Amino acid sequence: MIFYFSATGNSAWVAHRLASLTDDTAYDIITLHTLPNLQTAKQIGFVFPVYAWGAPEIMATFAKKLPKGNTFAFGVCTCGEDAGLTMKQFAKLYPLDSSYSLIMPNNYIIGSDTDSKEVISSKLTLARKELAQIAQEIQQQKRTYRVHEGSLAGIKSHLANFGFNRFARSTKPFFVTEACNGCGLCEKNCPASAISMKKGNPLWNLQCYQCMGCINQCPQQAIQYGKSTIGRHRYTIQPYLPKEEQF
Ligand SMILES: Cc1cc2nc3c(=O)[nH]c(=O)nc-3n(C[C@H](O)[C@H](O)[C@H](O)COP(=O)(O)O)c2cc1C
Ligand code: SF4
Ligand code: SF4
Structure with a gap:
């Protein structure tokens, strides 16, 4: 197991x-x-x-x-x-x-x-x-x-x-750009249940695991964390895997 x-x-x-x-x-x-x-x-x-x-x-x-x-x-x-x-x-x-x-x-x-x-x-x-x-x-x-x-x-x-655990896990810097289409994927996938959709936009609770799931997975690349993530790429493993290794 x-x-x-x-x-x-x-x-x-x-x-x-x-x-x-x-x-x-x-x-x-x-x-x-x-x-x-x-x-x-x-x-x-x-x-x-x-x-x-x-x-x-x-x-x-x-x-x-x-x-x-x-x-x-x-x-x-x-x-x-x-x-x-x-x-x-x-x-x-x-x-x-x-x-x-x-x-x-x-x-x-x-x-x-x-x-x-x-x-x-x-x-x-x-x-x-x-x-x-x-x-x-x-x-x-x-x-x-x-x-x-x-x-x-x-x-x-x-x-x-x-x-990191004491000070860096704040969700305050998270925001979405106008590219967000309200699909709700970030809310659905957050392992900390730290995101809730309000009027079609995601809102973050105070603290999370900072797993980087929401920001990397957003299909619209609409999520940013302060200024630090602007202009940076996003990563998930799926596009790099051959069919037989997909899960
Ligand atoms: C909050 C956070 C902290 C991280 N700290 C380290 C680290 O201390 N050392 C390191 O080599 N990689 C660090 N990484 C990179 C991840 O450990 C690495 O990309 C990992 O394979 C991601 O796994 P996942 O795709 O299963 O989520 C960090 C990633 C995150 C999100
Ligand atoms: S996953 Fe991206 S596009 Fe979908 S609701 Fe969240 S921020 Fe908006
Ligand atoms: S970084 Fe991870 S734990 Fe934090 S809000 Fe995004 S998906 Fe949830």
Whole structure:
């Protein structure tokens, strides 16, 4: 059983590929209303994006509540560059036998523009190879820690992560341009239920996960976050996947 959280598809793709390569099932924790029977699990997996060198709050909460057992457990975090101490911290919430990070296209367009199309494609090609290896190790129930922590991992995962969760998750800078056609997709897809449509326009509650789902997925590219996202590209994984890898 592989549990995942994903805003722009990277972690969903990883979870579905791992499930297919290890003959298992991937579950999106957002749409999962009742837990599958954990007693029947041959393995427990967690796949999620790195947010400011830590796990997303929603995945941390899920893992903390999940009943613990003796089943082999692994975690894979996806990140644009480096993961810091994400997996070591996560393993305190749910003990892991093996941990991995996977470099994937960047979706944090508040911080910088998306990767170029060439970089996106080459990251996905590398990730495909790495996933085949990870799947093999998982099937062998190999205990390992292969995480690209990057520099200053402790400072990033403690101080910077604290700052992100405390101050950076404000929705105040979100606004829509006249390109918004009121389709309601952002409201429907927000994992934090932080968006509600009022008179055909989305309005944001005070705080959210800052998953970047709404801003990257809007079909009209009508959502901006202050001035920082103006003129930047948008990213979701789907256009880069061949038919057989769509989920
Ligand atoms: C709020 C936020 C913070 C992020 N922080 C990091 C980070 O600390 N290190 C990193 O390498 N990538 C970071 N990223 C990039 C994502 O981890 C990466 O693009 C991930 O694969 C997106 O996964 P998803 O498509 O499943 O949502 C961040 C993205 C977001 C939205
Ligand atoms: S997804 Fe985009 S176009 Fe649709 S309601 Fe939201 S902001 Fe408007
Ligand atoms: S408001 Fe947007 S960025 Fe925030 S949690 Fe919802 S979809 Fe993600």
